[in-house]
Amino acid sequence: MKFGSIFQQTNLHSSIIILNFFLRMAKTCSGASRYDVFINFRGEDTRFAFTGHLHKALCNKGIRAFMDENDIKRGDEIRATLEEAIKGSRIAITVFSKDYASSSFCLDELATILGCYREKTLLVIPVFYKVDPSDVRRLQGSYAEGLARLEERFHPNMENWKKALQKVAELAGHHFKDGAGYEFKFIRKIVDDVFDKINKAEASIYVADHPVGLHLEVEKIRKLLEAGSSDAISMIGIHGMGGVGKSTLARAVYNLHTDHFDDSCFLQNVREESNRHGLKRLQSILLSQILKKEINLASEQQGTSMIKNKLKGKKVLLVLDDVDEHKQLQAIVGKSVWSESEFGTRLVLIITTRDKQLLTSYGVKRTHEVKELSKKDAIQLLKRKAFKTYDEVDQSYNQVLNDVVTWTSGLPLALEVIGSNLFGKSIKEWESAIKQYQRIPNKEILKILKVSFDALEEEEKSVFLDITCCLKGYKCREIEDILHSLYDNCMKYHIGVLVDKSLIQISDDRVTLHDLIENMGKEIDRQKSPKETGKRRRLWLLKDIIQVLKDNSVSETHE
Numbered sequence: 001m002k003f004g005s006i007f008q009q010t011n012l013h014s015s016i017i018i019l020n021f022f023l024r025m026a027k028t029c030s031g032a033s034r035y036d037v038f039i040n041f042r043g044e045d046t047r048f049a050f051t052g053h054l055h056k057a058l059c060n061k062g063i064r065a066f067m068d069e070n071d072i073k074r075g076d077e078i079r080a081t082l083e084e085a086i087k088g089s090r091i092a093i094t095v096f097s098k099d100y101a102s103s104s105f106c107l108d109e110l111a112t113i114l115g116c117y118r119e120k121t122l123l124v125i126p127v128f129y130k131v132d133p134s135d136v137r138r139l140q141g142s143y144a145e146g147l148a149r150l151e152e153r154f155h156p157n158m159e160n161w162k163k164a165l166q167k168v169a170e171l172a173g174h175h176f177k178d179g180a181g182y183e184f185k186f187i188r189k190i191v192d193d194v195f196d197k198i199n200k201a202e203a204s205i206y207v208a209d210h211p212v213g214l215h216l217e218v219e220k221i222r223k224l225l226e227a228g229s230s231d232a233i234s235m236i237g238i239h240g241m242g243g244v245g246k247s248t249l250a251r252a253v254y255n256l257h258t259d260h261f262d263d264s265c266f267l268q269n270v271r272e273e274s275n276r277h278g279l280k281r282l283q284s285i286l287l288s289q290i291l292k293k294e295i296n297l298a299s300e301q302q303g304t305s306m307i308k309n310k311l312k313g314k315k316v317l318l319v320l321d322d323v324d325e326h327k328q329l330q331a332i333v334g335k336s337v338w339s340e341s342e343f344g345t346r347l348v349l350i351i352t353t354r355d356k357q358l359l360t361s362y363g364v365k366r367t368h369e370v371k372e373l374s375k376k377d378a379i380q381l382l383k384r385k386a387f388k389t390y391d392e393v394d395q396s397y398n399q400v401l402n403d404v405v406t407w408t409s410g411l412p413l414a415l416e417v418i419g420s421n422l423f424g425k426s427i428k429e430w431e432s433a434i435k436q437y438q439r440i441p442n443k444e445i446l447k448i449l450k451v452s453f454d455a456l457e458e459e460e461k462s463v464f465l466d467i468t469c470c471l472k473g474y475k476c477r478e479i480e481d482i483l484h485s486l487y488d489n490c491m492k493y494h495i496g497v498l499v500d501k502s503l504i505q506i507s508d509d510r511v512t513l514h515d516l517i518e519n520m521g522k523e524i525d526r527q528k529s530p531k532e533t534g535k536r537r538r539l540w541l542l543k544d545i546i547q548v549l550k551d552n553s554v555s556e557t558h559e
Contacts, residue, residue: 035085257317
């Protein structure tokens with residue numbers, strides 16, 4: 001395959017399927033799956049033969065696979081257990097066999113599987129075992145006969161079952177024809193496919209819980225990548241206001257294309273990391289990830305030179321997330337990006353920033369502005385956060401949904417925070433909250449976010465400010481240990497509340513939060529004593545700490 005054709009081959013349809021799986025697989029530890037694979041099959045057809053062998057092969061490979069061990073006769077309790085297993089899995093393998101459509105239980109499971117697929121929480125791999133895929137898609141042959149036998153008893157379910165069969169049968173899968181070869185080789189092929197998908201996805205980075213509208217944005221970046229596919233050095237700039245989804249988009253693109261490169265690295269929070277720990281730290285992170293070992297640098301100059309030498313001659317994907325100064329780019333790729341002769345085969349550099357001018361001045365010609373969500377997508381995201389569904393909700397909520405979308409101007413971060421804050425609330429509670437939102441100008445997003453902060457209990461507010469001002473990026477366990485003396489054994493609960501309210505996130509077991517929310521929290525804390533630093537409970541700026549120590553004004557309230 002020519003390298004220049006990589007981005008051309010990743011069309012929108014396949015991107016959506018792969019991206020959905022990565023979004024599911026790269027979630028935080030709090031959303032870990034119980035099983036890797038759920039096997040949906042007709043027991044009488046394949047339990048003690050093909051499916052049994054497939055289940056064993058998956059388990060032998062270290063893949064956690066769920067196969068129903070119960071007999072055909074099942075009660076409501078078992079149905080609930082199976083539904084829970086489906087929703088707790090990463091991948092569903094549907095084994096379409098001759099008499100599959102004769103089982104109402106198989107079809108019920110399939111409908112649940114399709115629902116999870118549509119919710120973008122499950123990858124589905126159909127396996128056509130000694131049946132023609134077209135018979136399943138067109139509901140003909142044994143599938144027409146099986147459905148006909150169920151028609152009278154299960155008429156209300158028929159439409160959903162038929163749609164589930166047709167939709168799942170359209171997905172890419174595996175087909176075993178009778179007499180076409182050895183079953184053990186076919187099973188090995190399926191297991192290898194599942195194993196590869198799990199490995200690639202587990203190596204991916206967290207994107208978002210509810211990536212509304214993301215697929216079309218990813219496609220726009222794919223076209224920019226395709227346009228520069230013949231360039232030895234290709235730079236893509238992603239810009240837009242804070243909280244609009246730049247980093248989310250960059251993470252999705254990274255996950256989708258990283259396996260096409262010899263090496264890849266996603267440097268997140270470049271602005272914050274460089275301000276906190278210096279540019280040398282950024283260089284060390286990049287080199288450590290590329291070389292797969294800890295790298296300690298003596299100077300920034302050594303880091304820049306080492307990066308160029310170690311990446312030379314390779315195909316490399318590099319994402320610099322949240323860049324706000326030229327010196328951050330210069331520390332990684334020099335004052336100007338290396339020439340083809342200096343670098344070698346290929347470098348794809350993706351930069352996210354709030355400053356479009358920074359991209360222009362650095363010579364980035366291919367750029368994409370991430371804008372607020374459309375009204376349709378904004379309502380979808382708000383519904384997902386406030387009602388935990390993408391489906392239609394009570395029409396009496398339509399007006400309040402529209403009002404919230406208007407006042408947030410479709411900013412994803414604000415929609416997530418407000419939606420979480422209004423989860424489970426009545427119409428009157430929505431209307432009451434909206435009246436408060438109405439008094440806040442649209443452009444002052446920080447004040448909108450503060451409404452969710454104000455809804456917290458006092459101790460939850462205090463925990464949030466502690467994390468925001470001093471503990472961002474710490475591991476959950478570290479935060480619990482540090483704050484135990486202040487909040488006893490309530491820390492896990494408080495952290496859970498803050499996650500539910502979309503005020504913080506857990507990524508790789510570390511507590512993170514968006515910079516808009518971080519700025520809001522720090523401003524709230526600063527306003528408690530804007531002029532007398534010594535009276536503040538929390539100090540996070542070095543200059544403030546030094547001033548307090550010089551003035552000998554340390555208060556008992558300081559943490």
